[in-house]
Amino acid sequence: MSVVRPVTFDAAPFLSFMPMSLIFADSGVILSIGSTLAKLRPAEELIGKDVTEVFSVRDNGRGQGNCPVPLDTKLYLKFRTGVTTRLKGMAASIPGTGVNILNLSFGISIVDAVADYRLTAGDFAHTDLAIEMLYLVEAKSAVMEETKQLNARLQGAKVAAEEQAFTDTLTGLKNRRAMDHVLKRMLRTRVPFALMHLDLDYFKSVNDTLGHAAGDTVLQEVARILLDETRSDDLVARVGGDEFILIYNRFTDHTRLLQTAKRIISRLEGPVPYLDTFCKISGSIGITTTDYYRAPTAHGMIHDADLALYSSKYEGRAQATLFDPAVHHDTHIEAAPQATSQDKR
Amino acid sequence: MHGMINRAIQCFMRDTYGADTWEKVAEQADLGFDNFEAMLSYPDQITLDVLGRAARQLHKPVETFLEDLGTYLVSHPNVEAIRRLLRFGGENFTEFLFSLNELEGRAQLALPDLEVPTLKVEYAEDGRFRLSCSSSMPGFGYAMVGVMRAMADDYGALVFLEHQGWMDSGEEIITINLLEAAYTEGRSFELSERIGGEL
Numbered sequence: 272m273s274v275v276r277p278v279t280f281d282a283a284p285f286l287s288f289m290p291m292s293l294i295f296a297d298s299g300v301i302l303s304i305g306s307t308l309a310k311l312r313p314a315e316e317l318i319g320k321d322v323t324e325v326f327s328v329r330d331n332g333r334g335q336g337n338c339p340v341p342l343d344t345k346l347y348l349k350f351r352t353g354v355t356t357r358l359k360g361m362a363a364s365i366p367g368t369g370v371n372i373l374n375l376s377f378g379i380s381i382v383d384a385v386a387d388y389r390l391t392a393g394d395f396a397h398t399d400l401a402i403e404m405l406y407l408v409e410a411k412s413a414v415m416e417e418t419k420q421l422n423a424r425l426q427g428a429k430v431a432a433e434e435q436a437f438t439d440t441l442t443g444l445k446n447r448r449a450m451d452h453v454l455k456r457m458l459r460t461r462v463p464f465a466l467m468h469l470d471l472d473y474f475k476s477v478n479d480t481l482g483h484a485a486g487d488t489v490l491q492e493v494a495r496i497l498l499d500e501t502r503s504d505d506l507v508a509r510v511g512g513d514e515f516i517l518i519y520n521r522f523t524d525h526t527r528l529l530q531t532a533k534r535i536i537s538r539l540e541g542p543v544p545y546l547d548t549f550c551k552i553s554g555s556i557g558i559t560t561t562d563y564y565r566a567p568t569a570h571g572m573i574h575d576a577d578l579a580l581y582s583s584k585y586e587g588r589a590q591a592t593l594f595d596p597a598v599h600h601d602t603h604i605e606a607a608p609q610a611t612s613q614d615k616r
Numbered sequence: 617m618h619g620m621i622n623r624a625i626q627c628f629m630r631d632t633y634g635a636d637t638w639e640k641v642a643e644q645a646d647l648g649f650d651n652f653e654a655m656l657s658y659p660d661q662i663t664l665d666v667l668g669r670a671a672r673q674l675h676k677p678v679e680t681f682l683e684d685l686g687t688y689l690v691s692h693p694n695v696e697a698i699r700r701l702l703r704f705g706g707e708n709f710t711e712f713l714f715s716l717n718e719l720e721g722r723a724q725l726a727l728p729d730l731e732v733p734t735l736k737v738e739y740a741e742d743g744r745f746r747l748s749c750s751s752s753m754p755g756f757g758y759a760m761v762g763v764m765r766a767m768a769d770d771y772g773a774l775v776f777l778e779h780q781g782w783m784d785s786g787e788e789i790i791t792i793n794l795l796e797a798a799y800t801e802g803r804s805f806e807l808s809e810r811i812g813g814e815l
Binding site for chain 2: 332357418426459460
């Protein structure tokens with residue numbers, strides 16, 4: 272078998288097949304490089320240097336041979352200086368020549384590499400799938416961006432629609448649906464709270480004598496007062512024409528609740544200017560709290576607050592009454608002079 | 617956390633324990649919606665809440681829940697694509713383990729916003745490997761134990777896996793003891809769904 276000296280080895284066909292490859296001697300010294308690799312680092316920076324001086328080389332611990340670069344196994348490489356660019360590669364010896372070839376590929380760093388080194392289609396081997404890959408990545412990114420924007424628009428529209436579905440448009444307060452929802456959640460999480468049922472008094476006469484526009488003005492003023500008398504984690508809902516339910520989160524002190532209710536009533540009684548006159552209304556309130564029940568339910572609490580409200584109406588309106596199981600469950604209150612709050616809707 | 621991860625947790629519960637279980641967990645975690653959207657992003661706390669509630673609902677530690685989730689991801693027919701891609705990573709279990717080194721980059725190429733854990737697999741000695749896993753989601757290593765256990769079955773390899781707990785840096789360490797590479801025949805595998813991998 273004749274020994275062929277390295278100098279007589281013609282690397283050109285290899286390098287044109289594999290423009291990202293380099294030829295190195297058994298000692299590890301780089302002898303020649305492919306045209307694309309030369310775009311990553313100038314030939315004069317590479318030729319004559321050791322492969323391991325230019326790159327950090329790692330394998331999975333299974334390389335063959337005594338060469339400084341493990342042969343016949345998958346390699347992970349990075350440039351030691353400048354832009355690191357992760358590369359994949361494999362090295363093999365070319366029998367009888369005393370030289371080896373190291374072929375490299377970008378792997379997942381291809382997108383960055385194209386930008387970093389201004390690579391074009393001509394820089395990849397004709398058999399390389401890199402260009403197809405870049406097309407896919409570009410197309411995917413464009414579609415993804417569109418999807419993302421569409422998602423954001425739909426999400427925004429959904430939030431707005433939900434907000435609208437839970438809001439009373441005239442007053443901006445929550446509506447009955449929102450109240451049901453919040454009540455259900457609070458009962459599930461077992462937080463203590465108070466439920467206040469407010470029914471406006473003399474509102475119908477405002478509507479009848481001054482018209483609906485006056486009524487609307489009054490309702491908006493009522494909403495403002497109720498929001499003012501509640502905290503951000505409480506709930507104020509308009510559940511009927513002139514009916515409101517207030518839920519006080521973690522607030523069950525009976526004395527203070529009655530004080531709050533009385534203050535609300537006195538503020539409701541303040542005259543509301545409308546055109547050249549004033550609208551005067553009042554309100555009746557019934558209150559219950561979760562501490563009356565072993566297992567509170569939405570239906571039961573609303574019912575009991577209703578009974579208490581009913582007492583307030585019976586006592587001559589403009590009153591606040593706390594639910595009292597002894598009174599409201601054991602005695603039957605006769606029909607009040609005026610229809611009940613529920614009948615009025 | 618990316619919607620894709622939240623969605624995976626939801627699908628795992630739905631496919632394994634039924635829609636009722638998922639609905640209960642969603643309600644207890646107070647999500648305010650019924651389904652995660654894969655292409656939306658959610659605050660991390662939501663994911664942690666869901667995991668906590670799910671584990672409690674199923675009466676198992678969160679670690680076990682995550683491990684089962686990992687197994688689901690590579691063994692349930694509804695998510696067959698994940699198994700196919702992972703199988704494509706290597707022709708035997710050892711190659712598969714090393715391919716995990718590239719999982720983060722590959723996943724980010726597809727979904728740049730997806731927070732994939734940084735996985736690092738090294739050969740230790742005597743058929744033992746060491747996987748370190750750094751993730752924004754604590755406990756992701758347990759999911760990886762489930763993934764590797766199911767993939768070992770898939771390849772027909774006999775392995776012993778052990779979660780070594782957390783390092784101070786937050787990394788999770790798992791040791792993989794490959795006792796026998798071809799213990800059983802394993803499952804058949806075709807990358808292309810069109811060619812028809814078994815289902």
